[in-house]
Amino acid sequence: MARPTTLEKTTSLMHSLFYIISSNMPHVSTIIPTHNREEFIGRAIESVLEQTCSEFELLVVDDGSTDGTVDVVKAYSDDRVNCLTLDTNQGANAARNAGIQHATGEYITFLDSDDEYDSTFIETVIKSLTKAPDNIGGVYTSRRQVYEGNEVEIHFANQSLSNPQTVVHDYQAYGFSNWAFRADVFDQVGMLDETFPGLQDREFMIRYLREYDLQPINEILVTQYLHSGQMSTNSDRKLEALEGLLTKYSELFDEMAQAHVDYYRGWLYAKDGDIEMAQQYFWRSLRQQPFRPKYQLQAVASLFGQTGFKAINSLKQRTKYLIYQYR
Incomplete structure (x- = not known):
């Protein structure tokens, strides 16, 4: 060799x-x-x-x-x-x-x-x-x-x-x-x-x-662990950043996107406990996209005040989790 x-x-x-x-x-x-x-x-x-x-x-x-x-x-x-x-x-x-x-x-x-x-x-x-x-x-x-x-x-x-x-x-x-x-x-x-x-x-x-x-x-x-002190601060920053996204990527924001932005604003206000502002934005998103089930759900949930809103979304989440476990 x-x-x-x-x-x-x-x-x-x-x-x-x-x-x-x-x-x-x-x-x-x-x-x-x-x-x-x-x-x-x-x-x-x-x-x-x-x-x-x-x-x-x-x-x-x-x-x-x-x-x-x-x-x-x-x-x-x-x-x-x-x-x-x-x-x-x-x-x-x-x-x-x-x-x-x-x-x-x-x-x-x-x-x-x-x-x-x-x-x-x-x-x-x-x-x-x-x-x-x-x-x-x-x-x-x-x-x-x-x-x-x-x-x-x-x-x-x-x-x-x-x-x-x-x-x-x-x-x-x-x-x-x-x-x-x-x-x-x-x-x-x-x-x-x-x-x-x-x-x-x-x-x-x-x-x-x-x-x-x-x-x-x-x-x-x-x-992801959410904790008090982080939530309201993050909401303020996210609302500010949302305006930045609207400016930087304006070409992406058609009517459907604008409806989602209003829906997201509603979520941020709801997390901060301002259910009246949340209600305004949920219904605004629904008027733009009236056939979106989640827009319908949150617009209606916001009519029941902060306590009702949380209860409805808690029930929604438990249902999603059960479906995930048993599918």
Whole structure:
């Protein structure tokens, strides 16, 4: 048998080195932006460390916290946990962008610091993405919302998205915590817009859907925790950001989109407890699109005051969950 040549030996060695290096590279980069979340950040980190898929790096980006958030993060000895710090509070998208720039994984996921993954989140999204065609740059999963220990809403991922108008017609993709992308998507779509005070997920998704499709994963793999102090502040920011979307993407807002915007405004006012303003916008959306069942439901529900509105929507959510469990 002929002995291998020097070139063959060199080539074999390079292949071996490449394999060793590449096998040690994180398969997934998970980015957690955080600001003054000392109370919650540990829960989010633990949910990542408990994943059934262990090939990841976790980039926690502290956005100028003034509490003990950084101390909590740095207390983790797991070498997959990395803490990046911004000197001043620049906003969640600035923190996410810093994470993207430092990410070394082939795939990128995000997790808000007061949310948590189910243990199979990373494994499930990566299996889906590795089998997806090139036009699928990302996936989104179903998620549950919890407020004061009670499950208040479930958002089901059951629709493939390909048209940016779906973001303003009837938003289905929900938000960063239940998204996962190929890392090269950000080279094509661009980074996240740091100027938006809210609805940052919608703004990015409009641009994303101009380049790629978004594939659903129906499993409930994320829990979003709502808490007092966050809700009214977020509503104010979202109302401001809504005007920004209307300006930046005015070409997308036809009559159907405007009806959805009014419906969304109604939801924000209802969450803030202003049922009278919510009622105005629900009925306004219904006048524009009178045959939409959910517009009909919320317009009628708003007639029963805040208590009745909550009760009707709680019943609606329990019904959706039962259908999901027994189908």
